[in-house]
Amino acid sequence: MSTRSYAILGTGAIGGFYGAKLQQLGMDVHFLLHSDYEQVCRQGLLIESPMGSFTLSAVKAYHHPEQIPACDVVIVALKTTKNYLLPQLLPPVLKDDGVVVILQNGLGIEPQVAEIVNSKRVIGGLCFICSNKVGKGHIRHLDYGMITMGEYQDDYQPGGITPRMQQIAEDFNNAGIPVELSENLLLARWKKLVWNIPYNGLSVVLNAKTDELMNAPDSRILVEEIMQEVVRGAKGNHCKISQQFVQKMLNHTEKMKPYLTSMKLDYNEKRPLEIEAIIGNPLRMATEKGIDLPHIAMLYRQLKFLDYQNLNFH
Ligand SMILES: NC(=O)C1=CN([C@@H]2O[C@H](COP(=O)(O)OP(=O)(O)OC[C@H]3O[C@@H](n4cnc5c(N)ncnc54)[C@H](OP(=O)(O)O)[C@@H]3O)[C@@H](O)[C@H]2O)C=CC1
Numbered sequence: 368m369s370t371r372s373y374a375i376l377g378t379g380a381i382g383g384f385y386g387a388k389l390q391q392l393g394m395d396v397h398f399l400l401h402s403d404y405e406q407v408c409r410q411g412l413l414i415e416s417p418m419g420s421f422t423l424s425a426v427k428a429y430h431h432p433e434q435i436p437a438c439d440v441v442i443v444a445l446k447t448t449k450n451y452l453l454p455q456l457l458p459p460v461l462k463d464d465g466v467v468v469i470l471q472n473g474l475g476i477e478p479q480v481a482e483i484v485n486s487k488r489v490i491g492g493l494c495f496i497c498s499n500k501v502g503k504g505h506i507r508h509l510d511y512g513m514i515t516m517g518e519y520q521d522d523y524q525p526g527g528i529t530p531r532m533q534q535i536a537e538d539f540n541n542a543g544i545p546v547e548l549s550e551n552l553l554l555a556r557w558k559k560l561v562w563n564i565p566y567n568g569l570s571v572v573l574n575a576k577t578d579e580l581m582n583a584p585d586s587r588i589l590v591e592e593i594m595q596e597v598v599r600g601a602k603g604n605h606c607k608i609s610q611q612f613v614q615k616m617l618n619h620t621e622k623m624k625p626y627l628t629s630m631k632l633d634y635n636e637k638r639p640l641e642i643e644a645i646i647g648n649p650l651r652m653a654t655e656k657g658i659d660l661p662h663i664a665m666l667y668r669q670l671k672f673l674d675y676q677n678l679n680f681h
Pocket residue numbers: 376377378379380381382399400401402403444445446447449452470471472494495496497498499500629641
């Protein structure tokens with residue numbers, strides 16, 4: 368087993384789950400906690416999962432990043448709405464030769480992190496998992512779990528497959544989490560957006576679960592139209608996404624158990640929505656290349672309105 372140390376920034380649905388799986392394997396894992404800190408110090412982390420439920424009773428839990436020893440790998444698993452904290456959180460927890468792995472949805476986060484830690488120290492990861500934090504220190508993993516990882520290079524130039532990615536992937540694989548390595552992080556991020564932009568966005572605007580969006584003819588048309596816009600935005604950024612991939616996303620969602628997207632859960636809980644990372648940044652990246660994405664531009668404004676109302680007036 369490797370001796371790499373891991374810091375988890377954001378011990379929630381995905382950070383709590385993946386961190387706990389790494390610790391269960393015997394890895395040295397340090398968890399930064401927020402409102403759950405005291406509960407986790409007292410009772411540990413409870414993971415419910417179809418892969419096997421377990422409790423980690425001894426957790427290296429911290430309330431402040433300065434208390435965490437500098438680690439080889441720092442996993443960013445906050446909601447992107449909290450990324451304004453990263454300039455304070457990242458430097459103390461990262462070893463001089465350490466690497467940051469960003470396990471967040473959306474696009475355009477790596478360049479922000481590269482400004483803090485330097486672009487040679489950033490890996491992006493896309494999580495194909497359904498998981499929720501259902502209580503303090505209590506994570507409910509529902510389904511899936513695979514991660515796609517890619518090296519970040521300036522301006523999202525393809526970074527190839529590096530030994531350090533392979534080593535981190537091996538740790539996750541040993542912990543029971545499949546990892547796929549991508550030579551092109553930008554393409555991997557656009558592909559994930561084919562799902563996230565329509566379903567996360569429409570679930571809030573139309574107040575619907577995935578099955579409702581797929582079963583009603585009008586919302587299904589909208590889902591497909593938005594997916595096609597994502598494909599066009601990707602193409603304008605030199606990322607080719609095939610029609611077979613779009614079809615695969617539609618078929619896959621049709622077969623999925625009815626699912627409340629993470630954006631809809633945030634909306635229902637009156638938490639800020641990850642609009643900029645998931646919709647705003649890709650939209651701006653396409654606009655900069657002269658590509659017009661009218662459905663996504665409308666979705667963006669609608670979500671901004673709903674988010675503002677939700678946080679301020681209801
Ligand atoms: N959940 C899922 O199934 C999937 C999520 N993703 C993406 O993963 C990312 C993380 O999402 P998810 O795990 O669901 O989010 P969660 O809200 O479950 O987890 C985020 C965690 O960050 C913690 N946090 C907030 N502020 C601080 C702080 N100042 N210091 C330390 N910790 C803090 C929160 O603690 P507290 O609650 O105490 O504030 C929470 O435990 C998002 O980008 C999401 O889109 C991607 C695929 C699937």
